[in-house]
Amino acid sequence: MAEVKELVKELSEKYGNRRESLIPIFQGIIDKNYYLSKEAMLEVAKQLDVSAADIYGTASFFSFLDTDAKGKYKIRICKSITCDMKGKSGIIATLEEMLKIKVGETTEDLMFSLLHTNCIGLCDQGPAMLINDNYYTKLTAEKVRVILGDYIRNK
Amino acid sequence: MANNINLTIDGIHVSVEEGQSILDAAKKIDIKIPTLCYHVDLCVAGNCRVCVVESVGRNNLIPSCATPAEEGMEIKTSSPKVRRARKDLMALLVSEHNTQCTTCYRSINCELQQLAAEYNVDNDIYLSVLKPTAKVDKSSWSIEKDDSKCIRCQRCVRTCAEIQHVNALAVTERGRDMKISTFMHLPMNEIVCTNCGQCITHCPTAALTERRYYDEIWEAIDDPDKYVIINTAPSVRVAIGETLGYNVGERVTGKMVTALKKMGFNSVLDTDFTADLTIIEEANELLVRLKKALVLKEKVALPMITSCSPGWVKFIEHMYPEHLDHLSTCKSPQQMFGALAKTYYAEKIGIDPSKIVSVAGMPCAAKKFEANRPEMWDSGFQDVDAGLTTRELGHMIKQSGLDFFELGESEFDSYMGESTGAAVIFGATGGVMEAALRTAYVVITGRPVPFENLNIIPVRGLEGIKEATVKFENCVPEYKFLEGVEAKFAIAHGLINARQIMDQIVKGESPYLFVEVMACPGGCIGGGGQPIPTNDEIRKKRMEAIYAEDMDKPLRMSHENPEVTQIYKEFLVKPLGEKSHHLLHTKYRKRNRY
Numbered sequence: 001m002a003e004v005k006e007l008v009k010e011l012s013e014k015y016g017n018r019r020e021s022l023i024p025i026f027q028g029i030i031d032k033n034y035y036l037s038k039e040a041m042l043e044v045a046k047q048l049d050v051s052a053a054d055i056y057g058t059a060s061f062f063s064f065l066d067t068d069a070k071g072k073y074k075i076r077i078c079k080s081i082t083c084d085m086k087g088k089s090g091i092i093a094t095l096e097e098m099l100k101i102k103v104g105e106t107t108e109d110l111m112f113s114l115l116h117t118n119c120i121g122l123c124d125q126g127p128a129m130l131i132n133d134n135y136y137t138k139l140t141a142e143k144v145r146v147i148l149g150d151y152i153r154n155k
Numbered sequence: 156m157a158n159n160i161n162l163t164i165d166g167i168h169v170s171v172e173e174g175q176s177i178l179d180a181a182k183k184i185d186i187k188i189p190t191l192c193y194h195v196d197l198c199v200a201g202n203c204r205v206c207v208v209e210s211v212g213r214n215n216l217i218p219s220c221a222t223p224a225e226e227g228m229e230i231k232t233s234s235p236k237v238r239r240a241r242k243d244l245m246a247l248l249v250s251e252h253n254t255q256c257t258t259c260y261r262s263i264n265c266e267l268q269q270l271a272a273e274y275n276v277d278n279d280i281y282l283s284v285l286k287p288t289a290k291v292d293k294s295s296w297s298i299e300k301d302d303s304k305c306i307r308c309q310r311c312v313r314t315c316a317e318i319q320h321v322n323a324l325a326v327t328e329r330g331r332d333m334k335i336s337t338f339m340h341l342p343m344n345e346i347v348c349t350n351c352g353q354c355i356t357h358c359p360t361a362a363l364t365e366r367r368y369y370d371e372i373w374e375a376i377d378d379p380d381k382y383v384i385i386n387t388a389p390s391v392r393v394a395i396g397e398t399l400g401y402n403v404g405e406r407v408t409g410k411m412v413t414a415l416k417k418m419g420f421n422s423v424l425d426t427d428f429t430a431d432l433t434i435i436e437e438a439n440e441l442l443v444r445l446k447k448a449l450v451l452k453e454k455v456a457l458p459m460i461t462s463c464s465p466g467w468v469k470f471i472e473h474m475y476p477e478h479l480d481h482l483s484t485c486k487s488p489q490q491m492f493g494a495l496a497k498t499y500y501a502e503k504i505g506i507d508p509s510k511i512v513s514v515a516g517m518p519c520a521a522k523k524f525e526a527n528r529p530e531m532w533d534s535g536f537q538d539v540d541a542g543l544t545t546r547e548l549g550h551m552i553k554q555s556g557l558d559f560f561e562l563g564e565s566e567f568d569s570y571m572g573e574s575t576g577a578a579v580i581f582g583a584t585g586g587v588m589e590a591a592l593r594t595a596y597v598v599i600t601g602r603p604v605p606f607e608n609l610n611i612i613p614v615r616g617l618e619g620i621k622e623a624t625v626k627f628e629n630c631v632p633e634y635k636f637l638e639g640v641e642a643k644f645a646i647a648h649g650l651i652n653a654r655q656i657m658d659q660i661v662k663g664e665s666p667y668l669f670v671e672v673m674a675c676p677g678g679c680i681g682g683g684g685q686p687i688p689t690n691d692e693i694r695k696k697r698m699e700a701i702y703a704e705d706m707d708k709p710l711r712m713s714h715e716n717p718e719v720t721q722i723y724k725e726f727l728v729k730p731l732g733e734k735s736h737h738l739l740h741t742k743y744r745k746r747n748r749y
Contacts, residue, residue: 038339045749051322051347052338052749060327067339 002032008043017048022058026065034074034110035066063117071106073151076117076130083126087140091127094141098148111155162228177219177230178206188232189241189270191248191359192308193220195690196676197317203308204244205270208232216240242274250281252360253289253303259361264687266359267306294342296524297350297366305335305362311354318676320651321470323348335362347473347749349650351466351674352520352544352683365520365684368541369551375512375540376419382506384422385415386492386571387516389430390582390679391545393700394518397686398549399559404696406704409564411552415516416565418555422504425567426515427574429488429495430581430590432722433463434713436739437485437587438595439730441669442634450636456480458645458660458667461587463487465525466674466683468743470650475657476745484740488581489515489522490531493538494738495571499726503570508536515542518582518682521674533738544684573718576609576705583698584648584678585614585621588671592625592644593712599627599634609711615702617677617691619652620645622667642668649676 011028015021022044029040036059045052059065066074077083077092092114096102099112106113122128125137136147158173164181171180176199181188192203201221208219211229216237219230231237249271256262289303309326312335316322323346327336337346355363375381392408401407415423440459447453462468462483471482486494492515497508515522522542525531531538543551552559566572577593580586589611596604603609604625613623623644627637645667647653653672659665675682677694680701705711713719727734 041338042749051325053325053327053336053346054322056336056338057325057327061329063329 004029004033004037004040004043007032008040008047012044012047019048019050022048022050022055023062023065026059030065034072035068035070037069041067069106069110071110071113072155073111073131074113074115075148076115076120077103078118078120078122078126078128079116080119080123082119082123083128086126088127090141091129091139091144094144095148098145098152112151160224160226162224162226162230164230165232171224173223175224177208177217177222177224177228180224181208181219181230181232186232188219189273190220191266191270191306192310194310194313194357196357197310197313200309200313203248203306205241205248207237207240207244209234209237238274242276243280245271245274245276246280248306249276250284252306253285253301254283259304260364260367261304261361261687265361268360292343293366294344295348295350295366296344296527297520298343298348298352298355299364299366300343301362301364302334302336304360306360307333307335308359309335310357310359311335311363314353314357318353318649318651319349319351319470319674320654321347321349324354347747349466349469349473349674350521350524350683351470351650353675355520355683356681356685356687356689365544365547366523367547368523368543369547369554372512372514372541372543372551373554380510381512382421382510383419383512383514384424384496384500385420385514385516386424386426386429386489386496387411387415387548388426388489388518388582388679389579389586389701389704390518390682390685390697391516391548393582393680393697393704394685395545395549395552398546399552403693404700406700407559408704409566410559410562411548412567413562413565414552414555414557414559417557417562418551420514422500422568423565424492424496424500424571425574425578426488426492426517427578427581428571428716428718429491430463430578431575431713431716431719432491432739433485433488433581434577434587434590434594435719435723435730436491436735437461437483438591438598440483440485441591441595442598443731445668446636449640458665458670459483460656460669461671462741463581463587464672464674464679465519465521467650467653467672469521469524469746470653470674471657472743472746473748474654475661476748478657478660479743479745481660482743484742486531486739486741487522487525488578489517489542490525490538490741491739492571493526493531494533495722497534497536497538498738499722500571502726508534511536512540513538515539516545516548517542518545518679518685519675520544520683522684530741545682546684546686549686570718570721573716574708575713575716576708576711577713578716579704579708580701582679583615583701584673584676585611585616585646585671586678586701587673588614588623588644588646588669590713591669591671592623594714596625596627597712597714599630599637601631602629603712608706610702614644614646614671615698617694617698619649620647620655622646644669644671646671648673648678648681650674 011025015024045055127139128137190206192200206219207216209231292300396405396407444455447455496513501508526539526542577590680697681694
């Protein structure tokens with residue numbers, strides 16, 4: 001994790017100090033620190049001279065901008081009906097078994113968070129999931145073991 | 156000159172300037188369209204849809220507040236289609252609302268309740284989907300936030316942003332989870348909030364209310380061991396009538412005093428007395444600063460800025476913590492009163508100060524917080540035990556069962572009940588400046604301020620920032636150093652305007668010697684504790700009442716107040732003296748900016 005103050009300063013130099021810079025700065029923080037901590041949001045408020053409430057209002061609007069502690073890898077399983085009919089529950093069972101956490105939880109080593117997401121536009125290739133910005137489609141229990149195994153080994 | 160737009164509303168022809176909304180046009184011909192998220196003080200949001208109307212030839216209903224009038228439009232404001240839509244909208248809002256109206260503080264003064272009744276909303280159309288988890292946030296001394304009564308119109312959010320530039324409240328989360336909240340849903344006492352209470356006076360329901368203390372006051376009144384005194388602020392007497400059935404702008408000073416005495420307050424005194432005292436202390440403080448700057452060439456913070464408005468004081472503590480030395484060290488009249496009530500007054504009437512319960516009737520929500528500041532224990536006790544809003548006082552008078560209309564008039568009790576017109580005008584923006592100038596000019600030149608009838612017109616009115624220039628000529632020997640000085644003064648009300656003054660100061664470009672700041676638009680007459688609704692039309696009427704009350708006073712300069720003369724003679728000795736320093740002046744603290 002990066003030092004928040006430095007990180008926000010760097011990001012605001014890159015994207016600017018205007019209100020429009022808010023989302024790219026948020027994304028930059030999540031990239032490095034996995035989620036928007038209270039300290040990080042206050043630092044952004046200071047840097048952009050925007051009230052903390054406004055910062056939080058924007059952050060809490062977007063589901064991909066996490067404002068509570070999350071792991072380095074955010075696994076988001078599509079919860080919409082198509083993926084559900086294609087066997088989402090089996091995928092979740094496999095993930096839960098491998099990570100020893102339930103949906104909504106984060107592993108103790110802060111490496112993985114298991115989350116639901118709304119439709120990610122891959123209905124024709126369901127069940128689908130995201131791990132951070134990478135998508136994985138036509139999942140089976142087997143496939144999940146390979147994919148997640150790679151992440152676990154390389155973390 | 157803007158083009159005129161012609162349209163008809165309910166068959167009546169109306170002509171408005173280009174850019175005006177259908178709602179504006181309807182108002183012009185006295186057609187009432189219901190609104191909820193719309194407030195005349197604020198920008199248009201168009202989120203509640205209650206103001207929808209039908210435009211002939213268009214399929215969809217349109218929100219009248221957010222739609223500009225167009226040439227040739229034919230508007231229907233009350234067709235069956237419109238009425239059905241509004242009724243449905245109301246029903247949906249009610250289905251999410253805590254409808255315990257019988258136990259609600261805003262009952263009979265609630266815009267949602269009134270509209271729901273008007274449209275006779277059927278209880279059974281939609282099931283209640285009120286979230287059971289909503290808890291009332293009572294953490295702040297000043298403001299209570301009850302999300303179960305919020306209709307998410309965002310008037311508070313816009314108020315905090317547009318009028319006060321504080322942005323303490325924001326729209327958070329999304330969809331059905333959306334709620335008006337604070338940074339990370341922190342409790343109200345932990346956020347950057349000035350307690351000004353403008354969100355309360357702009358809220359259509361009871362989602363935001365002042366924290367109420369009147370039950371404790373009734374208990375104290377009933378307790379034979381307690382001696383309960385109340386002081387009422389200048390702007391209360393010109394507004395409390397509104398809560399009791401009077402027209403806006405009617406003064407009820409004498410009746411209010413009678414009511415408070417009949418209700419059992421042991422002494423009914425006047426905050427105006429300490430407003431006069433504030434002027435003496437503050438004018439002297441300013442003269443000392445000017446002498447230091449001009450004669451001794453010392454570095455002092457100028458302009459000096461008034462400190463009567465506790466919302467403003469907390470604002471500068473949060474937003475400009477490096478510039479607190481500009482604030483006058485004078486306590487507000489409420490806090491001066493409290494400190495003297497449990498020292499000077501207790502001595503005068505021979506009552507043990509530990510038995511005194513000191514209550515302040517204020518137009519203000521922030522006064523509640525101010526009373527509870529840890530600095531405010533200079534009498535050896537909590538100087539002010541409770542601050543009540545004008546609304547709470549009106550409520551108490553109603554509870555008392557008195558027939559207010561029939562009451563006779565009485566005078567405030569003595570020792571701390573005498574006041575001048577200069578103190579009365581504290582209630583309106585520009586009033587403190589005018590009062591200070593009336594006295595300072597006499598002190599500096601030995602002559603009354605050169606304005607007809609002492610009325611310093613340039614500092615009055617609702618313009619956001621006002622300026623005045625006064626030239627000092629033929630000064631008395633002590634103040635020869637001000638000879639020929641053209642002193643510039645400024646008045647700001649509404650914290651967004653205060654910010655402009657402060658930004659100038661930060662840049663070192665402020666041309667002023669003395670600045671008055673009030674947190675609320677219009678000053679105290681438009682305070683966060685005043686009757687609801689408040690808008691510019693109402694502010695103007697209350698201001699007129701304040702200036703009429705001033706003209707009625709035989710004495711109109713603070714230094715002429717005989718009780719002020721007496722307290723210096725018998726107790727305080729001299730302005731800025733040791734006792735004054737201890738009881739009437741205070742310190743400020745740096746607070747977090749974000």
